[in-house]
Amino acid sequence: MGSSRTVKWSFVLFLIFLTPISIFSALMIGPADIPFKTVISTLFGGGDEISRVIVLDLRLPRVLTAFIAGFALGTAGTMAQAVFKNPLGDPYLLGISSGASLGAVIGFMINFHLVPLLAFIFAIIVSILVYSIGMAAGGKPTTLILSGIAVGMLINSIVWYLILSLPNLHGIYAWFLGSFSTVMWPQFYIILPSLFISIGMIFLYRWLNLLMLRDEEAMSLGLNVNVARTIVIIFIALITAVVVAVGGLIGFVGLVVPHICRLVVGANHRYLLPSSMLFGGIFLLAADTVARAGSTEIPVGIITALMGSPLFIYLLVRSHVKG
Amino acid sequence: MLKVENLSKFYGRKRVLKTVNLQLERGFWGLIGRNGAGKTTLLRCIMAMTTFTGTIKINGKNVKEMPRSDIAKIVGYVPQLSSQDVPLSVRDFLEIGAYYRNGNVDNVINYLGFKEERQINTLSGGEFQKLLIARAMIGNPPLLLLDEPANHLDIKNTAEIIEILKEYSKRYLVIAVVHDLNLLNFVDGVIALKNGKAKILNDVDSQALEKIFDIKVELINAGKYRFVIPRYNGFIRKL
Secondary structure (H helix, E strand, O other): OOOOHHHHHHHHHHHHHHHHHHHHHHHHOOOOOOOHHHHHHHHOOOOOHHHHHHHHHHHHHHHHHHHHHHHHHHHHHHHHHHHOOOOOOOOOOOOHHHHHHHHHHHHHHHOHHHHHHHHHHHHHHHHHHHHHHHHHOOOOHHHHHHHHHHHHHHHHHHHHHHHHOOOOOHHHHHHHHOOOOOOOHHHHHHHHHHHHHHHHHHHHHHHHHHHOOOHHHHHHOOOOHHHHHHHHHHHHHHHHHHHHHHHOOOOOHHHHHHHHHHHHHOOOHHHHHHHHHHHHHHHHHHHHHHHHHOOOOOOHHHHHHHHHHHHHHHHHHHHHHHO | OEEEEEEEEEEOOEEEEEEEEEEEOOEEEEEEEOOOOOHHHHHHHHOOOOOOEEEEEEOOEEHHHOOHHHHHHHEEEEOOOOOOOOOOEHHHHHHHHOOOOOOOHHHHHHHHOOOOOOEHHHOOHHHHHHHHHHHHHOOOOOEEEEOOOOOOOOHHHHHHHHHHHHHHOOOOEEEEEOOOHHHHHHOOEEEEEEOOEEEEEOOOOHHHHHHHHOOOEEEEEEOOEEEEEEOOOOHHHHO
8 A cells, every 4th residue: 555656557557458468368268268369360350150250249249348347337436435435335326226126127027128228227217316315315425325225225125026026037136146148249339338438537536536535625625525426426327327237236346346456556546546447347357257158157246256355355454464 | 815794604593603704914813712612613614615694705805706626726724634544645645635726745745754655544643733734735825724733732743833834824824723722822813702703802811711711710921921721619519
């Protein structure tokens, strides 16, 4: 944590360097291993029929989608922890997870293909509801979190009631744990905007730095706290709702990736935000690659927690020992 | 410099400040009053961080009509509580404080003598308080407001901070909430808050202090300094 600016920028550069490597590796790995040379030649218009189908039609959209989802969740999680001044800040606060669940369940009841659209719409509707209630109750970070918990419990009770009426629980179960198993090019185009919005968030790093201080302090240093907080929350909701629409409720990344990066580069969002987005992307891509590498697909949410928790525990203890 | 006209502030039905009028130019001013007298509220009003009736002007500009970023350029503020537990380095912390100022952070770091990569949660109470004051002074805002700057500080740190503020107040206006009345030895003037009214005390004598604090006090003269001692007699027996 007491590292210099050079170390912090080196970490960001290292992650930038690691991104194409992890994408190429992910394209090679799968039930059928494809050698590096074949991946490269296929990407540039060569390769045989089989490698073209596997690399270009199946793996590339999924690999890119998983990376973007992690990138976006890392961004939204970092922003949520700043805006709620809470280490348990998560992109799914504000009722986004419960709203998306409701939309998804309704989708599974009516038509499977409507799941992404309904998950997105309900995530936005419920987060607006949570935000409005939170603002009516004073608009402090804690009030917003409590409003999210209260509305979340209400919506979840409806969700669980509806789930009882579903004939087949496998689909909704996989959705709850998060999964990219059905991702093709159309889903990639749906998630693509969240990549651009996330990159744009880098320009808000000053706001985030001020928002994580006490409100009164941030105001005295020149920030219009209420306006900044509202705008940041709108972006968190948008980014997260898009990810949830495509990948379901992928846990862990938004909550823990920012903490892991904070242990390396500290809390200044100038370094923390780029680190969290890149690390989130690489981390979720790695998890999804593991999830699909075996003979049976495992929901990626299980892998993220399984891979991430030991790393997080190690860093947590090490940072304490180092003092 | 600072002009407060007919300032009133309600918290619900409770009126904390009643038509306060003040006009101050420069110098080091101590703001005194009992707990809950409205000292912090007055500072918050000056920074337009809360709603109020009346007008407050800094250098002729109405604070209610100024964007936050403009107020931050001309008013430095040292709050009672800050965020020392956030994992930031000294440099990060100062840079965040300078976003809306035109000031040089390097000079401040040199002046403080702290290592710029030092984490703020490793600073002692006195060091952190100096950091907060230094942050408020970035870009030399003409008005400096401090909420109990000497709170929890030992005698050496208190002396250092008083010295810094005295120096700054030669050119600018400094208003500090003060609980340790002995520090009034070092201010240029005293503003007292009582029952929502503000009054400039021309004479800090025992009579005036007794009125403000509702307790008998004795003033002890020692050379050019005066010390305030409360009278405890009878208080414990009444309990």
